[in-house]
Amino acid sequence: MSALVDIAPAPRTAVERPLLEVRQIVKHFPLKGGLFGRTTGTVRAVDGVDFDVMKGETLGIVGESGCGKSTTARLLVDLITPDAGEIAFDGRRLGPDLTLTELRRNVQMVFQDSYASLNPRLTLEDSIAFAPTVHGMKDLDARRLAQELLAKVGLEPKRFAGRYPHEISGGQRQRVNIARALALSPKLVILDEAVSALDKSVEAQVLNLLMDLKAELDLTYVFISHDLNVVRFMSDRVMVMYLGEVAEIGPVEAIYAQPAHPYTRALLGSMPSMDPEKRTEEVVLTGDPPNPINPPSGCRFHTRCAFAEEVCSVKKPSLHVRATRGHLASCHVGTPGSGHSLSELPA
Amino acid sequence: MTAMDLIRAPAPLAPVERSPGYWALVLKRLSRDKVAMLALLVIVLLVLAAIFAPYIAPADPYKSSMLRRLRPIGTPGYPLGADELGRDMLTRLIYGARLSLLMGITPVFIAFAIGSTIGVAAGYIGGAFNTVVMRTIDVFYAFPSVLLAIALSGALGAGIFSGLLSLTIVFIPPIARIAESVTTQVRKIDYVEAARASGAPGFTIVRVHVLGNVLGPIFVYATSLISVSMILASGLSFLGLGVKPPEPEWGLMLNTLRNAIYVAPWVAALPGAMIFMTSIAFNLLSDGLRSAMDIKA
Structure with missing residues (x-):
């Protein structure tokens, strides 16, 4: 593991181990077709992704739909089993050193659809208390914990504990989902588009709640979103994904101020600005991302890239x-010796 | 529990406002459905009549009288006439409710239990297990239900037990198919994913998160099968494969009275009318339950 490129960010303390290490994780979904369910193709949803999440930080993951953000999230809690690659939590590798149950106690997830992620037949209290009960907590204690968590996410237990999901608003439901994710006292919470479906005003409240909880409970977040403004607000570091691969990863200021990958620049260029002086002048990305069933050769972005040269379609950056x-990008431009005419360009 | 534990026992939880649960709402909505309530009333009356048959029936269901054969409806002492052996029709119809309801309801309930288990397991586990189980079920499903019931109870021999058994086997495939499709849908919903992410074992997830959301729809479907079951059971008796004479059972009565259809058509039609009324009642109740359960959030 240590033989791989060191992609950890600048360490905050002397020798800090990342809380979560993901190495060369791969998930391909076979496409079944034909009479006997033969495999007719493979969707390369996540294709060799590396990253670390440091304790106490928020890692934002951005990218277009279909770039593998959500698959990555599901791989982290083993809701989907990876085809290859390693996940280590707190220095312990999943499998040899760490059981799945231990991983799941420490890593929890909040989903996008606040309604679908709550069982319509259970009261909010029961939904939150479910996981602790499964892990051996007594029923009464679990209910007490559930009520404490409701209070913590800003929902008065007396009014909300006995309610059902359809009786409350989307923002309130997402608060319940956050409470549910916190019920096992996880160290890492994966927020998969957790605020994307909410109204802007409610979104801001939930984001503030997430910030408060993070400080109070000493949490680490993986924050997945397609909203670049929200990611900038929430994250310490940002990872940009394109077609199942990491295009660029680095501190949030560096990514937003000096994006090194043309894709990141295009993404940021597509961000509407409130300032008329800062009109989007750079080439905005056109077309849809290529099909992940048959990704382009070499650099997967070369089909849409303004800087594409011959080397880009041959050699994978x-x-x-x-x-x-701690700022890394996967692009021949600015990578010395890559063979690109702009390889020596200071990024 | 030691004294220390008692001292440290935490204070009871503060009371919270509780919303009526899903099933309370369903019952409330169902109780407002006049048609369903009427159907329920009919069913309750029939069940009560079946249970208390010895107390309410005016005569002995087996006592025949050659002199009073095929009396028309309204004959003094025979309010609904007499059958081809001079037995009181009203009495036999009341007693007939026992076997007919038994033959109609029991197979469906047993099939509901077995079929749901198979279907939920196949739907939740998925993959190759699902394929093997469901394709096997499909083999049974491919037979027309009437033919399958006749073939099975023909092979098992006449009698109530073989009738019940063959009807149960007939109803397992359709219930299992419904259970499988509902479970497959529920399994993909985020709250099941979240439960898996919390590290809960599969059995607990099924118990807490899946069953509560799938049993309702499966049950509604099963209640709609009760009328089918009653008609099939009557059909088996009619063919001499279910209940044997002289037991009073509506299908069998329909069979034995068919020779009298020209002599006493109204009397001969009575068992059929009972089968019709009961089936309709179960179907209407099932429809009412379906719409009562369709609560839009």
Whole structure:
């Protein structure tokens, strides 16, 4: 594991181990077709993704739909079993050193659809108390914990504990989902588009709640979103994904101020600005991402890239360090020796 | 429990406002459905009549009288006439409710239990297990239900038990198919994913999160099968494969009275009318339950 490229960000303390280490994780979904369910193709949803999540930080993951953000999230809690790759939590590798149950006690997830993620037949209290009960907590204690958590996410237990999901609003439901995810006292919470379906005003409240909870409970977040503004607000570091691969990863300021990957620049360029002086002038991305069943050769972005040269369709770029420490991008431009005419360009 | 535990026992939870649960709402909505309530009333009356048959029936269901054969409806002492052996029709119809309801309801309930178990297991486990189980079920499902029931009870020999058994086997495939499709849908919903992510074992997830959401629809479907079961059971008796004479059972009565259809058509039609009324009642109740359960959030 340590032989791989060190992609950890600048360590905050002397020798800090990442809370979560993900190495070369791969998930391909076979496409079944034909009379006997033969495999007719493979969707390369996540294709060799590496990243670390440091304790106490928020790692934002951005990308277009279908780039593998949600699959990555589901792989982290083993809701989907990876085809290859390693996940280590707190220095312990899943499998040899860490059981799945232990991983799941420490890593919890909040889903996008607040309604679908609550069982319509259970009261909010029962939904929150379910996981602790499964892990051996006594019924009464679990209910007490559920009520405490409701209070913690800003829902008065007396009014909400005995309610059903359809009786409350989307924002309140998402608060319940957050409470449910916190019920096992996890160290890492994966927020998979957790605020994307909410109204802007409610979204802001939930984001603030998430920030408060993070500080109060010493949490680490993986924050997945397609909303670049929200990611910028929430994250310490950002990972940009494109077609199942990492395009760029680095500190949030570096990514937003000096994006090194043309895809990141295009994404940021597509961000509407409130300032008329900062009109989007750069080339905005056109077309849909290529089909992940048959991804382009070499750099997967070369079909849509303004800087594409011959080398890009032949040679696959790897993550390479940029100007800021901990800022890496997977692009031949600015990677010395890559064979691209702009390879020596200071990124 | 030691004294220390008692001292440290935490204070009871503060009372919280409780919303009526889903089933309380369903019952409330069902109780407002006049048609369903009428159907329920008919069913309750029939069940009560069946249970208390010895107390309410005016005569002995087996006592025949050659002199009073095929008396028309309204004959003094025979309010609904007499059958081809001079037995009181009203009495036999009341007693007939026992076997007919038994033959109609029991197979469906047993099949509901077995079929739901098979279907939920196949739907939740999925993959190759699902394929093997459901394709096997499909083999049975491919037979027309009447033919399958006749073939099975023909092979098992006449009698109530073989009739019940063959009807149960007939109803397992359709219930299992419904259970499988509902479970497959529920399994993909995020709250099941969230439960899996919380590390709960599969059995607990099924018990807490799946069953509560699938049993309702399966049950509604099963209640709609009760009328089918009654008609099939009557059909088996009619063919001489279910209940044997002289037991009073509506299907069998229909069979034995068919020779009298020209002599006493109204009397001969009575068992059929009972089968019709009971089936309709179960179907209407099932429809009412279906719409009562369709609560839009």
